[in-house]
Amino acid sequence: MIDLTCISCGRHYKKSKGRYYCEDCGSIMGTLVVDYDFTGMKITRDMFSPTASIYQFEKLLPVKNHSKVAGAIGGTPLLLFENCFGIDQLYVKNDGMNLSASFKDRASIIAVNMAIEEGYDTIFCASTGNAASSLALVSASSLLRTVIFVPSSIPSGKMAQLRAAGAEVNIVDGSYDDAFDQSLKVGFENGWYCRNSAINPYLLEGKKTAAYEILVQMNYRVPDYCIVSVGDGTVISSLIKGFEEFKTLGLVDRMPCVIGVQAENAATLKKVFNGGEPFVPIREEVHSIADSISVGYPRDVIKACKFLARSGGDLVAVSDKQIKDAIVELATRTGIFAEPAGAAPLAGLKQLLGNKRIQKESAVVLVVTGNGLKDTSAVGGT
Numbered sequence: 001m002i003d004l005t006c007i008s009c010g011r012h013y014k015k016s017k018g019r020y021y022c023e024d025c026g027s028i029m030g031t032l033v034v035d036y037d038f039t040g041m042k043i044t045r046d047m048f049s050p051t052a053s054i055y056q057f058e059k060l061l062p063v064k065n066h067s068k069v070a071g072a073i074g075g076t077p078l079l080l081f082e083n084c085f086g087i088d089q090l091y092v093k094n095d096g097m098n099l100s101a102s103f104k105d106r107a108s109i110i111a112v113n114m115a116i117e118e119g120y121d122t123i124f125c126a127s128t129g130n131a132a133s134s135l136a137l138v139s140a141s142s143l144l145r146t147v148i149f150v151p152s153s154i155p156s157g158k159m160a161q162l163r164a165a166g167a168e169v170n171i172v173d174g175s176y177d178d179a180f181d182q183s184l185k186v187g188f189e190n191g192w193y194c195r196n197s198a199i200n201p202y203l204l205e206g207k208k209t210a211a212y213e214i215l216v217q218m219n220y221r222v223p224d225y226c227i228v229s230v231g232d233g234t235v236i237s238s239l240i241k242g243f244e245e246f247k248t249l250g251l252v253d254r255m256p257c258v259i260g261v262q263a264e265n266a267a268t269l270k271k272v273f274n275g276g277e278p279f280v281p282i283r284e285e286v287h288s289i290a291d292s293i294s295v296g297y298p299r300d301v302i303k304a305c306k307f308l309a310r311s312g313g314d315l316v317a318v319s320d321k322q323i324k325d326a327i328v329e330l331a332t333r334t335g336i337f338a339e340p341a342g343a344a345p346l347a348g349l350k351q352l353l354g355n356k357r358i359q360k361e362s363a364v365v366l367v368v369t370g371n372g373l374k375d376t377s378a379v380g381g382t
């Protein structure tokens with residue numbers, strides 16, 4: 001049984017077609033949290049494998065699989081590098097290994113499955129690039145028509161994925177935040193299924209499986225820190241929720257400290273978080289070489305701030321130069337080539353080590369959310 005709870009007012013909703021957010025609080029303040037009735041659910045450590053794909057966690061997901069490509073999503077490698085970047089045990093979760101080469105596939109598979117189950121013929125999404133290219137590739141083998149809204153700043157690799165997958169692409173004259181607004185207008189007017197960050201509460205459910213996988217792959221040893229980049233705030237919320245759920249299920253006895261990394265000139269969510277409770281959303285112009293996290297009106301801001309506050313997490317900001325350096329250092333030391341947002345966690349780690357907020361003895365997981373081939377411009381590509 002699934003229950004949806006408004007993050008702001010606590011009102012409950014039943015899972016139903018067309019229900020995306022709390023009607024009292026609206027789409028930003030009223031994002032919904034998906035809760036499961038764990039009573040009587042028998043979940044044991046030996047049910048999960050370190051290499052299996054996302055649907056090994058079906059009992060903890062909101063929809064059954066109806067797609068042909070679920071086997072190519074999740075189960076991404078967690079690699080251990082000893083004595084690397086000043087950390088005794090550094091783990092890198094390489095989510096650039098997913099079907100479309102980003103973390104976003106974990107959400108797209110859930111959206112595609114929901115759209116199929118609820119009988120839609122069209123699915124839409126606004127995106128800085130990854131969510132769109134992910135949706136286009138994940139839905140390609142289904143009967144769904146896929147309509148995409150992206151800003152013209154989308155990197156060429158991500159655009160190539162969209163074109164190759166045959167999606168209908170609308171290039172919006174403006175920012176990602178403008179593309180988001182336009183997509184909602186067109187998508188809801190036409191009655192299409194919405195795969196937009198935050199507003200669709202089920203996306204986070206797919207993304208949380210990365211946290212489950214980290215714990216399974218570490219043989220249920222809990223890392224001290226898990227570091228990930230942040231734009232809208234869904235990915236970080238999902239990791240916190242995933243770690244919390246395995247604790248609630250009794251599979252582990254504590255949580256890692258989850259730390260989010262933003263780009264200095266696109267640190268809107270951090271500003272809201274630092275403003276303290278009650279969290280008040282802001283909208284501003286932002287710029288960064290890390291296009292995936294250039295978000296000036298974060299749509300999952302309330303969930304991210306509340307989850308961070310209750311779990312003892314934090315946010316840091318790094319410069320574009322530090323992100324650029326991190327791409328090269330990560331590739332040079334580990335062989336993992338990340339797009340700018342994927343390398344940002346390493347820039348964050350270096351800052352946290354520098355100001356002694358993280359000690360070298362800590363077990364740290366960096367989540368690399370996107371493959372470097374998607375956007376090579378920061379390191380000399382076109």
Ligand SMILES: Cc1ncc(COP(=O)(O)O)c(C=O)c1O
Nearest residue numbers: 130231232233234235292369370
């Ligand atoms: C590669 C990559 N990293 C990180 C993020 C940040 O995720 P969120 O917007 O949910 O905070 C995104 C989102 O587009 C992304 O594509």
Ligand SMILES: [Zn+2]
Nearest residue numbers: 006009022025
């Ligand atoms: Zn509400």
